[in-house]
Amino acid sequence: MTVTEERPVPGPSGDVADHLRTVTVKVRRFDPEVDAEPNWQSFEVPVEKGDRLLDALHQIKWYQDGSLTFRRSCAHGVCGSDAMRINGVNRLACKVLVKDLGDEILVEPIKGLPVLKDLIVDMEPFFEAYRSVKPFLIADGREPTRERLQSAEDRARFDDTTKCILCAACTTSCPVFWNDESYFGPAAIVNAHRFIFDSRDDGADERLEILNDKEGVWRCRTTFNCTDACPRGIEVTKAIQEVKRALIFRRG
């Protein structure tokens, strides 16, 4: 295998190029074919000033240990593949800079979903909750022959919750979800909110009834972990409160 010289790794003497800084990245690893329990593994990673954590993980995977497994796709905070628990809080690895994380960085898979390998979790329970709130337009009456128009104000009503990228950072930061996988979780409620408050949609009652379940919005303890975790800055807790209010003041 040829070694590229683009990103120098520490030599035998331990010194690296001047513009690089060495940080310790501790990754919580789990290989289902070998390990009975997850374990921490430390990597010494040379990083540049502007590097994101994802760059450090690439540095590990491409130059130190190719078996390190994690998801990433667009690498620019849009696809939502690389949500992970970084120094104890849920963030996208492609949106946090290493310089903001100190000299020792803890990286774990997001909590509350089954770990498949290293930083990859089984997202199915998360998407199952998402699907169960019917995240699609439900419109009564005759199909219009042109666009379904709405005013700028009507559009602004649910603008915040249209930003969700389904990275699961909010749901897996929720203490209620950690202990009870039946709870819908913040992400499902956010995506229900996106349609409940859409003037073009007629399925609000149906969705509200789904979220009125004992595993629905009333399990929210308003800890604000979700709002803190959201990489898109969605006010998740506020959206959940708005769904609660809609449930209390709905007619019938």
Place this chain on the structure above:
Amino acid sequence: MTAPVVTVTGGPDERPVIAPPRTRRQRPARGRSRSNFEMYAWIFMRMSGLLLLVLVLGHLLIMNILDGGVQRVNFAFVAGRWASPFWRTWDLATLWLAELHGTNGLRVIINDYAERDGTRFWLKMLLYTSTFFVLLLGTLVIFTFDPNLS
């Protein structure tokens, strides 16, 4: 929870093999109930909390601070207060709201923290039994209080 470990035995490359994923969950039990119970419980917590602020702070003020504070509280003092239906209603409301508020709070905590259905069920039974007896005893005392008891 530990994943089941199956060891490949009898070969030169003997090592544990684990069937992923680690903790597969059963399909969540959602969408069964069609009641507003959780909503009313949620509203009750807020409303009773507000009322209890007035009732409990008032109670503490009267019992512990006003004229001489807790030193003057004896049987005669209680008898004097409970001669008025207003104070009996006040104390009865405090008892019921505080007990139900606390019970619902503990019910929610049990729901959040108990992991197995069996644990959840028995903790709740214990909770509801104690709630029943506290309410029964307290209400009985407030309604059957006899000021002439020697």
